Amino acid sequence: MPDTRHASISVDQFIPAPPAKVWDALTKPELLARWWAPGDVSAVVGHRFHLQMPGWGSVPCEVLEAEPYERLVYTFNTTWTLTWRLVVEGKGTRLLLEHSGFDLDDKRDRAAFERMGKGWQGTVLPRLAEVAAAEG
Secondary structure (H helix, E strand, O other): OOOOOEEEEEEEEEEOOOHHHHHHHHHOHHHHHHHOOOEOOOOOOOOEEEEEEOOOEEEEEEEEEEEOOOEEEEEEOOOEEEEEEEEEEOOEEEEEEEEEEEEOOOHHHHHHHHHHHHHHHHHHHHHHHHHHHHHO
């Protein structure tokens, strides 16, 4: 039986930059801080890092998968997972994000789930696109 308490957000964003530039925006701390949050990210499986998130403080993360220019997966707090997939599309990159692990029975998780889909789609990923395109 499927677990209906947990939910995911999926976002699809075209970025007019090659996968290498998008990868850099996801994995270089100085670029990550420009579009999302300061943090000591590194694309090395097992790397533990923190993102400094407004309203959440220092959020612990751990890299689970890192396939350069194709896929980056890391935990975000103790229950969520961010999966970033990069797909070449023309002269740009199709970025597919899945933010999973929201426990809809938990008040804070439910509130985050209800607002983060719009935030990823309308604010955060468009800023990532701007940073990656500017780096090209």
